[in-house]
Amino acid sequence: MAHESEMSTEKLPLLPDDVAAQWLGSKLGHKVKSVSLTRTKFGTGTKLFYFIEYENEVADPSSRPSHVCVKGVFDPVMLKSQSWTLSLAQREADFFAKIAPAIKHMRYPRGWWGGRSDQQGIAIMSDLVHEGCTFPSEAGSYPLETVLEGVYQIAGLHAQFWGKSQEDYPWIDNNYDPAMLAITETWDSVVREPGRPKLPEYLMDGARVRKAQKKYYSRRNPKFRTLLHGDTHMGNTYFTADGHIRFLDWSAFHFASCFHDLVYFVSTMMTVEDRRTHEMEILDYYLSTLHSLGGPKLDRNDEELMIEYKKSYLTNLVWPVCGYILQPKTTVDVFAERTIAAWVDHKVLEVVEAEP
Structure with a gap:
């Protein structure tokens, strides 16, 4: 899990089109040949799902993800009307960069990178759907x-x-x-x-x-x-x-x-x-x-x-x-x-x- 400093001075992607192969590769620590956007889920934070192809093989494929979720504020209209969503995105980026590596007992999606700027907070996580995970139904209840x-x-x-x-x-x-x-x-x-x-x-x-x-x-x-x-x-x-x-x-x-x-x-x-x-x-x-x-x-x-x-x-x-x-x-x-x-x-x- 890559860590990131308090406030990144680099320019983080603000729109889905800004999430390029080179940028993703720099965060994951591997040269990326291509990325394809497989689906998008809008909400208080936008989730962009990608399939990644790398330039070279590695001995242990689980050491890097093939399917990721890039979560941040990628919807300028939502951000303008609900400005508080930026602090949520920055907070989640902080979680994956600073807190997640130390947590012992609580289970959460695997994080690959987290970073923030004054206009963005991005967390790169594994794509749970690709891992076969499921989500509760809207009005469900459990034993x-x-x-x-x-x-x-x-x-x-x-x-x-x-x-x-x-x-x-x-x-x-x-x-x-x-x-x-x-x-x-x-x-x-x-x-x-x-x-x-x-x-x-x-x-x-x-x-x-x-x-x-x-x-x-x-x-x-x-x-x-x-x-x-x-x-x-x-x-x-x-x-x-x-x-x-x-x-x-x-x-x-x-x-x-x-x-x-x-x-x-x-x-x-x-x-x-x-x-x-x-x-x-x-x-x-x-x-x-x-x-x-x-x-x-x-x-x-x-x-x-x-x-x-x-x-x-x-x-x-x-x-x-x-x-x-x-x-x-x-x-x-x-x-x-x-x-x-x-x-x-x-x-x-x-x-x-x-x-x-």
Whole structure:
């Protein structure tokens, strides 16, 4: 995995046509004969998929990729209307350059290079589809066994960076909270649009929700701080050819409360009924795995822990207000339903409001 400096001074490709054979070869460390664009996937980050032919043979073909995904901001129209997508691309490039090589327990796409400039952030990864990987269906749900395999990896990431903060990694700022505060600004109007998921009356009050959101961000308990993936919902998972769950989209990692990753993952992966049935069993498994992989010994009989756990469900607040241009309606509606059920079950808003 090639590393890159803090801020690349070279000009990185800004349009798909700029991704030339010579440029790709320089990043992969091999002379490239030709590259062909096989498909493109647009979103908050654009994914360009290429088939690469090299000039010469190597003894070990797995030491270099034949099919890659080049992810960055390659859509000038999207970038102009959603300028925050640049910071996501730069953050993911940083992940592959600086953090990925050290991660022990959490599994993610193989990265070949990451770099950023003031106008771009690019990550070169293996093409998962070519590797036989599959992706969850838009409104899917999964059994306990699958969820626990994901929880094991989340606990492993958290154990490895337990107690660390931005003081230890000054370049990892919290880009997540400001993005979520921007998204909830339109709460009052979005939740009243025709065809949106039905919310309980008290959640129609955008001012109340945002006040709780701000209080949660300012009062997280440092006792549970670690490095988060930050965006562990089901849509950022995939399955290997042999059926193992892995995590995608590392553009939101930051330091915050460990339960953010846990509840965001579990509550989007399972039906409301399954989550209610297995939730405490999953929490116990997370806590025991965290300890076995080098983290602290924690217990859910600790009232302080359960308060932090319940508060962390505010992580999910993107779904009731998420625009259908950002995510498919089927996904948004199902995740909103799962979110609201968890908020009601755990009296999440009330728990945050009751804090001193």
